[in-house]
Amino acid sequence: MRRWQLCLALSFLASVIxxxxxDAALSAEDKAGAIVAGVLTDAxxxxxxxxxxxxxxxxGRPVEVGQTVQLVPVGHDRAAKDGRFSIAxxxxxxxxxxxxxxxxxxxxxxxxxxxxxxxxTHFSRYVGDTPVTAQEAGTAKRPVEWRASPEExxxxxxxxxxxxxxAKTADDRPIHAMQGGCSGMKLIESQIRPTVIGELRAxxxxxxxxxxxxxxxxxxxxxxxxxxxGPWALSGSFHIANSQAGxxxxxxxxxxxxxxxxxFRYDRYEYFCPSGRREKVVARDWLGDYQSEPTAVRGCAGAxxxxxxxxxxxxxxHRIREKAVQWDGAVDVFGASLTARSGYSQYVRGDWSFGGxxxxxxxxxxxxxxxxxxxxAGTSA
Amino acid sequence: xxxxxxxALGTLPIVEPPVVPAETGRVEGRRIVxxxxxxxxMGGVAxxxxxxxxxxxxxxxxxxxxxxxxxxxxxxxxxxxxxQVVTFGSIVLRNxxxxxxxxxxxxxxxxxxxxMSLVDVKVAGADRRIGCVCSAAEFxxxxxxxxxxxxxDGAVVPPRQDDPEGLGVEIFMxxxxxxxxxxxxxxxxxxxxxxxxxxxxxxxxxxxxxAPRAAYRHCRSDxxxxxxxx
Numbered sequence: 001m002r003r004w005q006l007c008l009a010l011s012f013l014a015s016v017i018x019x020x021x022x023d024a025a026l027s028a029e030d031k032a033g034a035i036v037a038g039v040l041t042d043a044x045x046x047x048x049x050x051x052x053x054x055x056x057x058x059x060g061r062p063v064e065v066g067q068t069v070q071l072v073p074v075g076h077d078r079a080a081k082d083g084r085f086s087i088a089x090x091x092x093x094x095x096x097x098x099x100x101x102x103x104x105x106x107x108x109x110x111x112x113x114x115x116x117x118x119x120x121t122h123f124s125r126y127v128g129d130t131p132v133t134a135q136e137a138g139t140a141k142r143p144v145e146w147r148a149s150p151e152e153x154x155x156x157x158x159x160x161x162x163x164x165x166x167a168k169t170a171d172d173r174p175i176h177a178m179q180g181g182c183s184g185m186k187l188i189e190s191q192i193r194p195t196v197i198g199e200l201r202a203x204x205x206x207x208x209x210x211x212x213x214x215x216x217x218x219x220x221x222x223x224x225x226x227x228x229x230g231p232w233a234l235s236g237s238f239h240i241a242n243s244q245a246g247x248x249x250x251x252x253x254x255x256x257x258x259x260x261x262x263x264f265r266y267d268r269y270e271y272f273c274p275s276g277r278r279e280k281v282v283a284r285d286w287l288g289d290y291q292s293e294p295t296a297v298r299g300c301a302g303a304x305x306x307x308x309x310x311x312x313x314x315x316x317x318h319r320i321r322e323k324a325v326q327w328d329g330a331v332d333v334f335g336a337s338l339t340a341r342s343g344y345s346q347y348v349r350g351d352w353s354f355g356g357x358x359x360x361x362x363x364x365x366x367x368x369x370x371x372x373x374x375x376x377a378g379t380s381a
Numbered sequence: 382x383x384x385x386x387x388x389a390l391g392t393l394p395i396v397e398p399p400v401v402p403a404e405t406g407r408v409e410g411r412r413i414v415x416x417x418x419x420x421x422x423m424g425g426v427a428x429x430x431x432x433x434x435x436x437x438x439x440x441x442x443x444x445x446x447x448x449x450x451x452x453x454x455x456x457x458x459x460x461x462x463x464x465q466v467v468t469f470g471s472i473v474l475r476n477x478x479x480x481x482x483x484x485x486x487x488x489x490x491x492x493x494x495x496x497m498s499l500v501d502v503k504v505a506g507a508d509r510r511i512g513c514v515c516s517a518a519e520f521x522x523x524x525x526x527x528x529x530x531x532x533x534d535g536a537v538v539p540p541r542q543d544d545p546e547g548l549g550v551e552i553f554m555x556x557x558x559x560x561x562x563x564x565x566x567x568x569x570x571x572x573x574x575x576x577x578x579x580x581x582x583x584x585x586x587x588x589x590x591x592a593p594r595a596a597y598r599h600c601r602s603d604x605x606x607x608x609x610x611x
Contacts, residue, residue, distance in 0.1 A: 305510045306512050306548045307512050309514075310513070310514045311516050312517045316457070316458040316602035317516075318455060319455050320585070351602065351603075353599050371451070371452050371473075
């Protein structure tokens, strides 16, 4: 008996010992679980108890003007006094279909309500668009890791309820899960608008510089909403990641500084909440073309030394994964000015081939050219 | 009376030895001591294995994970003459932890063939006074104070509080193309330690060298060059 106990103890010890350190490190990073978690707060940013309802937006599904779209109910939670909430779900067949239509991303609308005040926020999650395996084919759900992007974990969300006077429901009745108490998401208008997707700056003595985008879109575009005749207000963003036949490639030569735009389709919806009629503008899809325009020269004169990068004669430099860059005022549509953020993946790239001068200078706004969000070029200011 | 040696005269019942309390205690005590010694030996062995495993095992990280990282995914290229040693400097390590990281080893992945040689590796910290000399036609590169260059082995990547500008440590490789053609590598693997813990990071800053310049105006700089290798 004692020998048996000793063997058991040693087996346990051995199992503890041979957990590789590498695996332990990876498992700490390998987070799965909630689609969204965070804190519900009042207008003063203090945590409040309330109700949270999560819906998936049908990005990628066809919709015609005059048609009412159906949001996909995903989950519900009730925040306690500390405001904390968490909504989890496996990947249902419906959600997997939405991910497939949008490059692995699913766009969500989260409605938070407390004391009759309602607020909505928009965000996306990346789950990948790998085909369903034979083993998973018969199951309605499968576990999945909800990420902000292929490389980024999802951050907590802070849902801040607006001013009670402006957003209070008509009769203080509790909001129940059905689009957060709102209904009738009807498409009333569509517009196609050029939207900033990046920039390209080439120092003197550059043979070619290239900005490539696609063949899958990779832009996170702001969602604007308004109540009644009020102003448009941004309330989060949706990720647009549909595919087109090929990537677009903008080229620049020596000393050129270009802003690159591509066309996206935008939809304007009307819907009705207990507080009254509301509208929102969301991006629907990327159309796969591009145009560029000269933009203000931004060179490296005066840049801190640590942000400079030097390249030799006839050298080349290729950034495979760009950093996400947020462009304020990237597009004006239906009177709303939306942000756009591009550059999460291999679908946005930059490439420079320099001439025979002894050195060429690139620099970044928040670091060297290897990692910066914006790359500036040349010796001018 | 005749006695037959083969025949038993009688039988005695087998009895347990008399129970002597003091004797029992000694036997039990010896068993406990033996068990304690065995347990101590086993425990010692287990502890030794833990220490050995922890000291030899490395936590593996991608280029944008772990305490020391680059967060860059790039390919740099430069044409040269055959036999010319040029600089590849597009690897800048930053330490996101609060403790210094000691560099132990660097190797190229996949290993270089005979067509290209890694001649030397140096590093430079904040005193290099530039973000990076990402490529240069000479090695070590001009424009960096000579005293800024340090050997790779044992170099320190300062903790984040000692590197407020995020300059990190740049790795300079002296590389030589030995025959006509385009050659390179996609990854470098760096081993380092922080305190007693060992780490390994696989970096995504690749290099393509090509020679001679008369044959190559530019080297390729696209990831497709490495697809067969990955």
